[in-house]
Amino acid sequence: MYKICFLMQAGDDPFRFKGGHAEDAILSVFPDIKGYVQARALPAPDSPAFSGMAELWFDDASLAKTACAAGIEGLLADGAAVQSCLVGMERVVVRTAEYITAERIKGVYPFRKKQDLTLEEFQHHWWHSHGPIAALTEEALSYVQIHTLADSYETLKPVYDGITEISWLDIEAAGRAIGSRQMREDQASDAPNFVDMESISLFMAKEEVIIEP
Secondary structure (H helix, E strand, O other): EEEEEEEEOOOOOOOOHHHHHHHHHHHOOOOOOOEEEEEEEOOOOOOOOOOOOEEEEEOOOHHHHHHHHHHHHHHOOOOOOOEEEEEEEEEEEEHHHHHHOOOOOOEEEOOOOOOOEEEOHHHHHHHHHHHHOOOOOOOOOOOEEEOOHHHHHHHHOOOOOOEEEEEOHHHHHHHHHHHHHHHHHHHHHHHHHHHHHHHHEEEEEEEOOOEEE
């Protein structure tokens, strides 16, 4: 399936609806949608880069790109706005059995590719070279890469070339992983090979699954 990520700024809760009301609202706009998740940023000492992310899944790439262009303004709370929309393929590096049933949080990392790499080179390195390193992220329930579709650049002009999502049981587990040698050294030493390091944003989020993808 094809995944859309709408990254939002402003507002403690960027979403206007919850639960069944959110399902009715998204289906009224996109009746062909196959999955919908609302991810709300968790409180943090420093203001997070984004207040949340809307995640939409479609079977058809053209439907996904049309939905990205149409936007989700009617689903957002007053004062919230979409900062960027990305249409991509979701590639699962690792996902444990516990992920399915766990009450979990996730880290969302939007970023841009290293400037001197083509999109193909960037995605190849991210998947084939960095993926096996990332698969060892400590205590991770899931590690997912979202690769922007090459043919979306001309019309949609995404701000980011990709998004990494890492799920953990709780914020304490996330903190241990982020502070671990594996992430600080193994992952961090490879990241400059394909990532524009100054472009990386991060926020921790709690998911509300509206329509299971």
